[in-house]
Amino acid sequence: MGRHVRVANLEVWTEQVGAGPDVLLVGGAGDTVESWQFQLDGLADRYRLTALDNRGTGRTAMPDGPVTVAVMADDAxxxxxxxxxxxxxxxGFSGGSIVAQELAVRRPDLVRSLVLQSTWALPDVYLRSWLRFVQWLVAVAPSERAFLEGFFLDIYTARAHEDGTVAAFVEEMLAFPHKQTAEDLQRYLDAFLDDGTPDRPARIAVPALVLAGGVDSTARPVLGRAVAEAIPGAQFEAWPTECHQPFQEVPGRWNTRVDAFWQQVEAGATPRPREAPDRPAEPAGRG
Structure with missing residues (x-):
């Protein structure tokens, strides 16, 4: 069961499951602890996993004042x-991966390793344009359903749209009682548009695994590779048939890969950089 945790003047919604080495899961835009359900279910036999709703998301309120990457890292x-x-x-994935990077820089005592899914160092012109597109899309879409269907075109693979997985996600989100407002999503995205710390990855001093989707048109592999190259000793893998959120579309594969990385870190081994070949997709779905 989830509960609120007091962090300064904010009540942050968290969920903690499992037993073993600690893991913190940090979501992206509009995503709540439920976005990590496959990990909360699939890895709890090996780890104690903690997930949170970022400020202005789900059951965590959006307080007054600026929303920045540093503020969200302090929340975590x-x-x-x-x-x-x-x-x-x-x-962390997407915006949550940037928060994870900042957390590793601000509080290295709290971070044993990083898994950065669909990440970047600084949004380039293309990604900045996409972030601004989402900001106005949420404001002008004729309905919540229309926004989700349009937004998810860039988040999930074509196969997930074709096999009904995305339609199921849309229905889940429409039924979710703790919806993010358009204003709160826009303020969240402003944090990354305003972020100006291109040297952040180079200041990270923990083992890191950087994952990218080969058909992700937003956090493209070239951006993730640049992050991995800046973090000393980081591993980078681009999965050619995957998009922005493979931890939901191919959770078994994602969990297995991340578990192997964490086990290396737990054993005191130094994970070695490598490129991995893609594999056939498994059935999609968020559960």
Whole structure:
């Protein structure tokens, strides 16, 4: 069961499951702890996993004041401190991966390793244009359903649209009682548009695994590769048939790969950079 955790003046919604080495899961735009359900279900036999709703998302309110990457990293650090978690393996996707990077720089005592899915160092012209597109799309879409269907074109593979997985995601989100407002999503995205820390990856001093989707038109592999090249010793893998969120579309593969990385770190081994061949997709679905 989830619960709110007090972090400074904010009540942050968290969910913690499992037993073992600690893992912190940090989601992206509009995504709540439910976005990590395949990981909360599939890895709890090996790890104690903590997920959170970022400020302005789900059951965590959006307080007054600026929303920045640093502020969200402090929120994540505050959750770990409040729960009495020491250093954790930290995984983040999309905007959550940037928060994870910042957390590793601001509070290295709390981060044992990083898994960065669909990440970047600084949004380039293309990604900035896409972030602004989402900001106005959420404001002008004729309905919530229309926004989700349009937004998900860039988030999930064509196969997930064709096999009904995306349609199921849309229905789940329409039924979700703790919806993010258009204004809160826009403020969240502003944090990344305003972010100006291109040297952040080079300041990271923990083992890192950087994953990218080969058909992701937003956080493209070239951006993830640049992050991996800047982090000393980081591993980089581009999965050619995957998009922005393979941890939902191919969760078995994603969990297996991330578990292997964490086990290397736990064993004190130094994960070695490598490129991995793609594999056939498994059935999609978020559960």
């Amino acid at each position: 650090a505050g959750v770990l401190d409040a729960l009495g978690v020491g250093a954790a393996h930290v995984a």
